[in-house]
Amino acid sequence: MQVSMTVNGQQRTDEVEPRTLLAHHLRDNLGLTATNIGCDSTSCGACTVIVDGLTVKSCTVLALQAEGSEVTTLEGLSTDGEMHPVQAAFRSEHGLQCGFCTSGMVMAAVGVLADNPNPTDREVREGLEGNLCRCTGYHNIVRAVLKAAESGPAAGQVPAAKQEVTA
Amino acid sequence: MSILGTRVVRTEDPLFLTRGAVYTDDLTDERLAGALHATFVRSNVAHGTVTSVDASAAREAPGVVAVYTAEDLGDLKPVPPPLPFLDAGFSRPWLVPVGGRVHFVGDLVAVVLTEERYQGEDAAEQVVVDIDPLPAVVTTRAAATDETVLFPEVGTNKVAAFGEPAPEDFFADCEVVVSRAITNQRVAAAPLETRAASAAWGEDGRVTIWCTNQGAQQAKGQIAGWLDLDPALVHLITPDVGGGFGAKIGADQEYAFVAWLAQQAGRPVRWSESRSENMTGMLQGRAQDQVVTIGGSRDGKVTAYSLEVTQDCGAYPRIGTVLPTLTMLMAAAVYDIPKVHAQATCYATNGTSIGAYRGAGRPEATAAVERAMDLFAAEIGMDPAEVRRINFIPAFTEPVQTSSGATYDSGDYEAALDRVLEAAGYAELRAEQARRRERGDVRQLGIGVSAYVEITGADSGHGTSENAELEVHPDGTATVLTGTSPHGQGHATTWAMLASEQLGIPVEKITVLHGDTDKVPDGGGTMGSRSLQQGGAAVHQAAVELVEVARKRAAELLEANPDDLEVDLANAGLSVKGTPGTGVTWAQLAADEQLIVQTTFTANAPTFPFGAHVAVVETDVESGKAVVTRLVTVDDAGTIINPLLAEGQRHGGIAQGVGQALLEEILYDEDGNPQTSTFADYPFVSATELPSFELVEMATPTPMNPLGAKGIGEAGTIGSTPAVQSAVVDSVAHLGVRHVDMPATSMRVWRAIREAQNSGAQKGSTN
Known part of the structure; x- marks a missing residue:
């Protein structure tokens, strides 16, 4: 079947099997491999992307369900070579090690900050409960999200779609 | 000021954060163009005898190129246990044959090659495997009774024993004695990246294997051994690795299998497992x-x-x-x-x-x-x-x-x-x-x-040594090759800091390469918290040695006494002491003649x-x-x-x-x-x-x-x-x-x- 969606600001139309998961569509058909698949059971959040302003685990969404949607992946977060505030904070606070959870964690963090621009340590933890990381113990991820919050509303927005985001 | 001891943010991160790291399943290497997808059929019974494996329906399923059962393995020999003192009876078959025993849920019974990823799961479901269950041995207490013996040719479930019982009077002179049975339970390493491997054979008769692993060199040696290949024919690459925690030490049989399948099929093959496969199949x-x-x-x-x-x-x-x-x-x-x-x-x-x-x-x-x-x-x-x-041991130096x-x-x-x-x-x-x-x-x-x-830094198969190669290029950049194998630890940054400390070349201009057995034939990988104290020390040693090589060359160029020259950090080169900016840059020295050092550091203990x-x-x-x-x-x-x-x-x-x-x-x-x-x-x-x-x-x-x-x-x-x-x-x-x-x-x-x-x-x- 044909599926059309706007991915990172670009209109894309492709042939997919009806059962194709959005995560596989992004990775295998569109070559956007920053989105990782870590569990297949909607538990780990490595595949988190933003669809029409909502953070979504793309391993549990069919590509067809994103028909006509605006999809943002990690690759679409920076603008003109400048990192998004959440990306920049993950770097400065050492919020990533092996990097496998990072794409989903960054996208989820954007959603957390969209909902709550000034979260506490506990609120960040609760907001990221659905995103697992084995390397960092979450300590520096939480610090990174709190740091990103200092940059104001931009930390909770995605640039390409120019949308408000909610978790 | 020394860069060592400072909070340098990772050089790896800009790519990881904007494009994503490149893990094995992300590879778009042209050698993998047209690759088939491997899907393993695994036992869903913990212990039993395989009575039949029927792959006929699977062979007719859409997209199926081949299905392999134990009958189709040619002269592949079971993989012996990885420790020489272990009984060969513990060898693991590539696929459990009819009449053979499966030994855990996840044991391999068949493998399907398909054109597309999803077709593999469909076809694997159509491989019909009948298993007569045997009593499962789930605890060591049950294993110790030998009422059910898992490997009849070994004759016992006891694998090894170390040490002797304590003397009866061991606690005789104690005023107080407390004893307790406690459990240190079985846990999953659970790296976020599950296991994955790809393989492609070249026209030169060599195979390139990409896999997620903590030590390319060790994995290469194992795979070559299991497949009875000349190690010179195996090129193993570990791309970015999504966590290991010990469970990615050593090759897994599936990795070697992917290489063998690619050879059989005459086409490249890719494999990446699901999480449920990982939670039963990974160490x-x-x-x-x-x-x-x-x-x-x-x-x-x-x-x-x-x-x-x-x-x-x-x-x-x-x-x-x-x-x-x-x-x-x-x-x-x-x-x-x-x-x-x-x-x-x-x-x-x-x-x-x-x-x-x-x-x-x-x-x-x-x-x-x-x-x-x-x-x-x-x-x-x-x-x-x-x-x-x-009761502490007193402070000691x-x-x-x-x-x-x-x-x-x-x-x-x-x-x-x-x-x-x-x-x-x-x-x-x-x-x-x-x-x-x-x-x-x-x-x-x-x-x-x-x-x-x-x-x-204990000997985990590579002694207490690690090697490093350091080269300064004519454009003023440098490359470090290391036998360690980072998967989140940030060696690209820390090893660059160690080289930068000696050379004055900025960290951003130093590239660290690892995990490619053609580029780094020898290495101990990253395990047992060994990397900095051996691999990092080797980079440090290489940088110190490279400065000495450069000092001699610069002395000739500048017609100066080598002892009068020092590294000129501000100008990324060597100058006469006390007169920075007057000497020769690393770029100039490298342009004149290749400037490279290979070295091995060995820790005493x-x-x-x-x-x-x-x-x-x-x-x-x-x-x-x-x-x-x-x-x-x-x-x-x-x-x-x-x-x-x-x-x-x-x-x-x-x-x-x-x-x-x-x-x-x-x-x-x-x-x-x-x-x-x-x-x-x-x-x-x-x-x-x-x-x-x-x-x-x-x-x-x-x-x-x-x-x-x-x-x-x-x-x-x-x-x-x-x-x-x-x-x-x-x-x-x-x-x-x-x-x-x-x-x-x-x-x-x-x-x-x-x-x-x-x-x-x-x-x-x-x-």
Whole structure:
């Protein structure tokens, strides 16, 4: 079947099997491999992307369900070579090690900050409960999200779609 | 100013954060164009005899190029166990044949090659496998009876035994003796990236294998051996690796299989597993039952300690078989105990094979002795911190040999404890605990104290050596080749810092390459917290040697005495001392003649980082739920090169320890069916179950390498696991509980409270 969606600001139309998961569509058909698949059971959040302003685990969404949607992946977060505030904070606070959870964690963090621009340590933890990381113990991820919050509303927005985001 | 010891952010991160790292399943290498997808058909029975395998329907399924069963394997020989002393009867077939036995849920029975990824799962479901079940051996206790023997040609489930029983009078002169059976449960390493491999054969007859692994060189050697290939024909690449934690040490049979399939099919082949496949197929960790016995005097001096280990090796014994020897080596831990006894017996069971997991043998030693110390302290009514203080090995700067046979390099265990107790506000915590107990609060406070020492940089198959190559290029950039294999540790940054420190070339201009056996034929990989103290030391040594080469060349160019030249950091070159900017740049020197150094650093011996942790928990005594509210840690790993990254290693280690202490456990039912084979079932520790950590600094350099660095990768886990377990026990100790096994779940804690109350005795226990 044909599926059309706007991915990172670009209109894309492709042939997919009806059962194709959005995560596989992004990775295998569109070559956007920053989105990782870590569990297949909607538990780990490595595949988190933003669809029409909502953070979504793309391993549990069919590509067809994103028909006509605006999809943002990690690759679409920076603008003109400048990192998004959440990306920049993950770097400065050492919020990533092996990097496998990072794409989903960054996208989820954007959603957390969209909902709550000034979260506490506990609120960040609760907001990221659905995103697992084995390397960092979450300590520096939480610090990174709190740091990103200092940059104001931009930390909770995605640039390409120019949308408000909610978790 | 030296760059060493500063918080340099990672050079890896801009790509990781904007484009994503490139893991094995992300590869778009042109050699993999048109690759087939491999899908394995696995046993869903833990123990049984295969009576038939019918692949006829699968062969007709859409997109299927080939289906292989045991009949189609040609002259592939079963893979022998990886340790030479193990009985060859423990060999693992590539695919279990009709008439052969499956030994765990996940054992390989067939493999399907398809054009597309999804077609593989469809076709694999159509391979019909009949298995006559045999009784499953799920526990080491059952294995030890040999009522059901897993490998009839071996004749027993006993895989190995180390050490002798303790003499009968071992504790005869002790005033107080406490003994307890405790469990160090089976857990999943659970790196976020599951296993994956790809392979492509070139027209030159060589195969390129990409796989996610902690040591390309070791994996290459194994795969070549299993497939009976000339190692020169194997090119193995580890792209970005999404976590390992020990479970990606050594090649897995599936990786070699992918290479063999690509050869058979005449096309490249890719494989990446699902999480449920990973949770049964990937090496798991710990899995020790222990009996600790501790004896001493009522004034707190411990004089004898015994540790008996029963190791579950899983179905096909692998490296987990020898991890108890590390447990035995480290049995005495930080304590000066006159008599220490340790022994281990290892059994095969119908579970997933056991391998290394963060700490690999040493956390089990620390967990055991720290539990023993707490039990001893409770028995004599002394504060657990005080009991530890009385028994510590005194501070030392010259090597010290322990009663269990290890030789420690440097340490000050009491200072580590003092620092952590002060930072935690130990006295006030005890006062708060007393107030809550007095009031009979529902939420009681528990304070757990642990002290640890561990061995890092031990010989894990590559001696205590690592190599490095450093080249400066005519454009003024430099390249480092290393035999270590980072998968999150940040070697690209830290190794560049070490080279930059000597050369003055900025970190951003230094590229670090690893994990490609054509570029780096020799290397020990990243495991056992060895990388900085051996691989980093090799980079440091290479940089020092390269400066010497350059100094001689520059002296000729400048017609100066080599001794008068020094590295001119500001101008990235060499100049006459005191006259910066007058000399020759690295770029000029490299343009004249290739400027390259290859070197090997060999450490005299392993190093022994140490520390002390305080965990604070709040336990709801009505529900049994314990919540960690604070974790305060001293983790002394000698000299720190990049505090930002060293802290990251500590954080991750601490969290994994909490996961094991409170939540995580691989479970099987009585038939050997996995009960925790997805992340929906396996309680992987999440952000909400952890506090932010309070790290306390302490750095006691080691004399074993010029950097003064010890390993930091595993230390956090070794310290936090017993601290958290101890805190949970402590939170309900006033109710009569002396022990709660890990994971200290609500159910276990609740039961322990009930049992203690029902028995009315001083001692509580759990199932």
